[in-house]
Amino acid sequence: MSEHKMISFIITRQDTADSTPYDEEFEVPYRPNMNVISALMEIRRNPVNKKGEKTTPIAWDMNCLEEVCGACSMYINGKPRQSCTALVDKLEQPIRLAPMSTFPVVRDLQVNRSRMFDSLKRVKAWVPIDGTYDLGPGPRMPERKRQWAYELSKCMTCGVCLEACPNVNSKSDFIGPAPLSQVRLFNAHPTGAMHKTERLDAIMGDGGLTNCGNSQNCVQSCPKGIPLTTSIAALNRDTTFQAFRNFFGSDQA
Amino acid sequence: MATSKEFFYRRLHSLLGVIPVGVFLIQHLVVNHFATRGPEAFNQASHFMENLPFRYALEVFIIFLPILFHAIYGLYIAFTAKNNVSRYGYFRNWMFTLQRVSGVVTLVFIAWHVWETRIQAFLGAEVNYDMMANILDHPAMLAFYIVGVLSTVFHFANGLWTFGVSWGLTVTPRSQRISTYVTLGIFIALSLISIRTIFAFV
Numbered sequence: 001m002s003e004h005k006m007i008s009f010i011i012t013r014q015d016t017a018d019s020t021p022y023d024e025e026f027e028v029p030y031r032p033n034m035n036v037i038s039a040l041m042e043i044r045r046n047p048v049n050k051k052g053e054k055t056t057p058i059a060w061d062m063n064c065l066e067e068v069c070g071a072c073s074m075y076i077n078g079k080p081r082q083s084c085t086a087l088v089d090k091l092e093q094p095i096r097l098a099p100m101s102t103f104p105v106v107r108d109l110q111v112n113r114s115r116m117f118d119s120l121k122r123v124k125a126w127v128p129i130d131g132t133y134d135l136g137p138g139p140r141m142p143e144r145k146r147q148w149a150y151e152l153s154k155c156m157t158c159g160v161c162l163e164a165c166p167n168v169n170s171k172s173d174f175i176g177p178a179p180l181s182q183v184r185l186f187n188a189h190p191t192g193a194m195h196k197t198e199r200l201d202a203i204m205g206d207g208g209l210t211n212c213g214n215s216q217n218c219v220q221s222c223p224k225g226i227p228l229t230t231s232i233a234a235l236n237r238d239t240t241f242q243a244f245r246n247f248f249g250s251d252q253a
Numbered sequence: 254m255a256t257s258k259e260f261f262y263r264r265l266h267s268l269l270g271v272i273p274v275g276v277f278l279i280q281h282l283v284v285n286h287f288a289t290r291g292p293e294a295f296n297q298a299s300h301f302m303e304n305l306p307f308r309y310a311l312e313v314f315i316i317f318l319p320i321l322f323h324a325i326y327g328l329y330i331a332f333t334a335k336n337n338v339s340r341y342g343y344f345r346n347w348m349f350t351l352q353r354v355s356g357v358v359t360l361v362f363i364a365w366h367v368w369e370t371r372i373q374a375f376l377g378a379e380v381n382y383d384m385m386a387n388i389l390d391h392p393a394m395l396a397f398y399i400v401g402v403l404s405t406v407f408h409f410a411n412g413l414w415t416f417g418v419s420w421g422l423t424v425t426p427r428s429q430r431i432s433t434y435v436t437l438g439i440f441i442a443l444s445l446i447s448i449r450t451i452f453a454f455v
């Protein structure tokens with residue numbers, strides 16, 4: 001045995017999208033201040049498992065390495081979180097890594113989060129400003145509102161809230177908390193509010209807002225501390241009024 | 254885009270759970286509480302309810318159809334969830350799971366209870382103090398009734414909490430916390446009322 005301190009990993013792997021997952025164990029030489037990704041890189045450099053057999057490098061997603069892109073989410077010791085900010089020193093060993101389960105696995109720890117991006121398109125999570133002429137700077141946002149809207153804008157579509165939600169699963173087409181909260185964000189924007197009705201109508205569609213069953217796991221799990229359940233309740237209020245407007249007609253068009 | 258059916262059904266499910274089903278539940282528990290004042294009082298109260306005008310219309314439209322819709326759609330909702338309290342053991346997630354479990358327990362209990370009382374009345378039996386006293390004479394039945402009633406009361410009280418969120422009445426964390434205390438109080442109060450009633454027959 002080497003005199004180096006080793007870190008042990010148990011990693012759930014899957015070779016293709018539909019093959020059966022299996023566990024493989026690894027040992028990685030310890031360096032100070034390692035995060036899970038640096039350990040994965042180490043395995044990639046030298047893809048040999050604990051038994052000393054040569055194996056394939058592990059596939060995973062990453063981009064920003066500073067917890068703003070959301071790409072590197074995975075189960076780390078039973079909790080879905082970002083592997084770039086998961087520090088090895090703070091984790092119990094063996095460190096267990098597994099892909100998130102509500103998203104289709106592409107390979108190993110890499111999952112396909114397309115459903116979230118599709119949902120963002122569906123709910124029009126943007127401020128439409130394109131036109132044939134310059135529309136000008138637009139109205140200012142009150143500072144108090146900006147403060148809470150800023151919190152909502154921190155969402156990085158990491159998928160952790162969908163993973164934690166008992167109502168997002170293969171039996172339901174619930175779009176999940178993240179895109180809903182984005183509706184609140186863009187409806188709060190002074191220019192975005194011009195399309196408020198369309199966004200509310202979109203989340204009143206199938207798989208929308210009413211699929212929330214208030215387990216509130218999302219707000220407990222979001223790495224950005226986004227007040228998802230406040231967003232959902234606020235949208236429940238907005239859609240209550242919107243439903244009446246849709247049914248009876250409205251003075252506000 | 255037109256509002257989907259799902260939104261309508263889900264909100265209808267939520268509304269029916271409180272009005273009329275929840276209101277009926279409270280009324281039912283309060284009237285039954287007359288049992289604590291003796292068989293006479295209970296029989297009188299239950300005769301009064303039996304002789305309400307439009308009895309069948311009230312039973313069908315205020316009780317039977319709303320519960321039927323709420324129960325069937327509720328089963329669908331309950332079985333589309335993938336409960337995960339073992340991984341996410343937060344308080345609200347427990348309430349989420351218990352809401353679904355208590356819904357199913359409540360359904361079994363209500364079905365049995367309606368069979369034993371209302372259907373038997375339809376078949377000619379007389380619903381009175383003695384009928385209930387006979388039913389609750391068996392220890393197993395007594396336990397079943399206690400579990401069933403507590404499950405129903407829990408489901409209703411916690412349902413009031415989710416109702417507040419579902420309609421956007423309680424939006425902020427503080428309002429939701431206060432709502433937790435209020436609905437907990439309702440759970441305790443209704444539990445005491447119904448347990449006292451049950452033991453009035455024993």
Ligand code: HEM
Pocket residue numbers: 212213214266267268269270271274275278320323324325327328330331352353356357359360405408409411412413415416417419420
């Ligand atoms: C005495 C009978 C019942 C009463 C008073 C009652 C009441 C309620 C109330 C007030 C809610 C809250 C609605 C909301 O979340 O907005 C609710 C939710 C629910 N009920 Fe019932 N209920 C009863 C029977 C049942 C039965 C028999 C089932 C069948 C399984 C059921 C299943 C559910 C489910 C799954 C929910 C959660 C809905 C959600 O979170 O979206 N309930 N109920």
Ligand code: SF4
Pocket residue numbers: 070154155156157158159160161162177178181221222223224225226228
């Ligand atoms: S709301 Fe939070 S948990 Fe959900 S996707 Fe956005 S950052 Fe991730």
Ligand code: FES
Pocket residue numbers: 061062063064065066067068069070071072073082083084085
């Ligand atoms: S790599 Fe971007 S959040 Fe981890």
